[in-house]
Amino acid sequence: MKNSYFGDFIKGFWKENPVLVLLLGTCPTLALTSNAANGAGMGAATTFVLIGSNLVISLIAGFTPKKIRIPVYIVVIAAFVTVVDLLLKAYAPPALYDALGIFIPLIVVNCIVLGRAEAFASKNGMFRSVLDGAGMGIGFTIALTLIGIVREFLCSGSAFGIKLIPAWEVDFLLPGAAPGAFIIVGVILALKSFFNRRSAIKKGKLYVPPQGIDCRNCRICRIDDR
Amino acid sequence: MxxxxxxNTWVLGVFLGxxxxxxxxxxxxxxxxxxxSIKAAQEKNRTAMFDRLQLDEFDRTGSDVMIGKMIFCAVYNAGKCIGFVGEGSAPGYGGSIDAMVGFDLSGKITGVQILRHKETPGLGAEVCxxxxxxxxLNLGVKAPEVPENIYLDQFKGQLASGAGKWQIAKDGGKFIYRTGATVSGRAVTSLVNDIAVSFAAHRMEIQEQSK
Structure with missing residues (x-):
C-alpha cells in the first residue's frame, strides 16, 4: 500500500487529511465554512489549483535551481490561482463568486498547496503528483464541507441552504461567526484524535501520529540542508 | 555544475525571469x-438585477448618467421611456452596500435590490x-423570481418626491428595521433615501441624457 498509486490518491481523504490531520490551510478552513456550499466551492477551487500546480512542479522540479525553487513554485501556483479566478468569474454562479471572490487570491498562500509542492511533487513523478494533488484536494473539500455542514446546521438548522428543521426561525449566530469556527474546528479535531486513540488502544497499540507528515519531514523552513 | x-545570481535571475x-x-x-465570457456574465448579472426591480416590461436600458456618485439610467420599451433605475453605495456595518432602486414614470419606487454587501450573516445580511x-417541506416548490424581504419591500410604492427624511423607526422615522442590525438598516434606508432624493431632483436631466 505504501507506494501504490491508489495509496497516493486515497491517503489525503482521511489518513493524511490536510485539514484534520496535517492541520494545514487553517485560514480558509475557518473563514469559508460558514455554510456548506461555500466550503465545497472553496474545496473545489483549491483542488483544481493543487492538481495543476503539482503537475507542473513535478515536471520542472528536476531542473529548477534549489536556491530559487520556492519563488518558482509560488509563480506556478499564483498562475493557477489566477486561472481559477478568471474561470470562476466567467462561468460560476454569481452568488458563489461573491462569497468566494476575496478568498480565491488567498489560495496562493494556502500552505497545503506549497506544502504538497515541496513535500511531494518536487520528489515524485508526474502521475503520482497529480494523484496526490487530487487526493489532497478532495480531502480538503471533504473537511471543509463537513465543517460547513456542522456550522450551518448549528447556526440555522439548515444544510446547503435547505432548512432541515422548518420551525427553526431565529439564527444562532455563534457557529457562523469566527469564534464559533475556532470552537467547532477544535471540537472536530479533538473528537477525531479521541476516536483514533481509542481504536488504537483497543487494538493494543500505542497511538502515534501518522508517519512522515510532521515538521521533521518538511523542509520548507530549512532551505539549505537539503 | x-x-x-x-x-550564480545571473543564472538564477534569468531562470526565474x-x-x-x-x-x-x-x-x-x-x-x-x-x-x-466574463463580460457576458457581468452583463447578464446586471440585466438579471434590472429584471428583479419589477419595472414594467422593457427591452433596453439607456446610457448611464452620473449624478454625484450615483448612476442613473432610463429604461425603454419599444422606444418609449417606461421607468428609471438608480444605483448607489453607502457604508454599512461590514463594508459598502451597493443598491439598485427602480422608479416608474410617476416617481414611485418599484423595487429595491442590494447588489453587493458584506453584512453579518444572520443579522445585517437578513436586511440585504x-x-x-x-x-x-417545500423542496419541490419553485422559488419566486423576486423573493420577499420585508425590510427592502417597505420602500416599494413610496414616492421619490416624498424622500428626504426617510429614517428607521429608532431614529424617529417610519421604516422598520431588524433588531440587532440597526447599522445595516440605517445604511440601507439612508441609501435608498439618497437615491430617491437625487432622482427626484435630477429627473429631467436623467430623462434627457439617458438615451
Whole structure:
C-alpha cells in the first residue's frame, strides 16, 4: 500500500487529511465554512489549483535551481490561482463568486498547496503528483464541507441552504461567526484524535501520529540542508 | 555544475525571469480566452438585477448618467421611456452596500435590490438578501423570481418626491428595521433615501441624457 498509486490518491481523504490531520490551510478552513456550499466551492477551487500546480512542479522540479525553487513554485501556483479566478468569474454562479471572490487570491498562500509542492511533487513523478494533488484536494473539500455542514446546521438548522428543521426561525449566530469556527474546528479535531486513540488502544497499540507528515519531514523552513 | 545546484545570481535571475514570462504568457492566453465570457456574465448579472426591480416590461436600458456618485439610467420599451433605475453605495456595518432602486414614470419606487454587501450573516445580511426560505417541506416548490424581504419591500410604492427624511423607526422615522442590525438598516434606508432624493431632483436631466 505504501507506494501504490491508489495509496497516493486515497491517503489525503482521511489518513493524511490536510485539514484534520496535517492541520494545514487553517485560514480558509475557518473563514469559508460558514455554510456548506461555500466550503465545497472553496474545496473545489483549491483542488483544481493543487492538481495543476503539482503537475507542473513535478515536471520542472528536476531542473529548477534549489536556491530559487520556492519563488518558482509560488509563480506556478499564483498562475493557477489566477486561472481559477478568471474561470470562476466567467462561468460560476454569481452568488458563489461573491462569497468566494476575496478568498480565491488567498489560495496562493494556502500552505497545503506549497506544502504538497515541496513535500511531494518536487520528489515524485508526474502521475503520482497529480494523484496526490487530487487526493489532497478532495480531502480538503471533504473537511471543509463537513465543517460547513456542522456550522450551518448549528447556526440555522439548515444544510446547503435547505432548512432541515422548518420551525427553526431565529439564527444562532455563534457557529457562523469566527469564534464559533475556532470552537467547532477544535471540537472536530479533538473528537477525531479521541476516536483514533481509542481504536488504537483497543487494538493494543500505542497511538502515534501518522508517519512522515510532521515538521521533521518538511523542509520548507530549512532551505539549505537539503 | 548542473542547473539544479547553480548558485550564480545571473543564472538564477534569468531562470526565474523565464518562469515568470511563461506564466505571464499562459495567463494572457487564459485572460483573452475568458474575457468574452466574463463580460457576458457581468452583463447578464446586471440585466438579471434590472429584471428583479419589477419595472414594467422593457427591452433596453439607456446610457448611464452620473449624478454625484450615483448612476442613473432610463429604461425603454419599444422606444418609449417606461421607468428609471438608480444605483448607489453607502457604508454599512461590514463594508459598502451597493443598491439598485427602480422608479416608474410617476416617481414611485418599484423595487429595491442590494447588489453587493458584506453584512453579518444572520443579522445585517437578513436586511440585504432576498432569499427564498427553502426547507425540507417545500423542496419541490419553485422559488419566486423576486423573493420577499420585508425590510427592502417597505420602500416599494413610496414616492421619490416624498424622500428626504426617510429614517428607521429608532431614529424617529417610519421604516422598520431588524433588531440587532440597526447599522445595516440605517445604511440601507439612508441609501435608498439618497437615491430617491437625487432622482427626484435630477429627473429631467436623467430623462434627457439617458438615451
Amino acid at each position: 548542473s542547473l539544479r545546484d547553480s548558485e 523565464i518562469v515568470a514570462l511563461i506564466a505571464a504568457l499562459a495567463l494572457a492566453l487564459v485572460s483573452d480566452w475568458t474575457a468574452g 438578501d432576498r432569499k427564498f426560505r427553502r426547507t425540507i
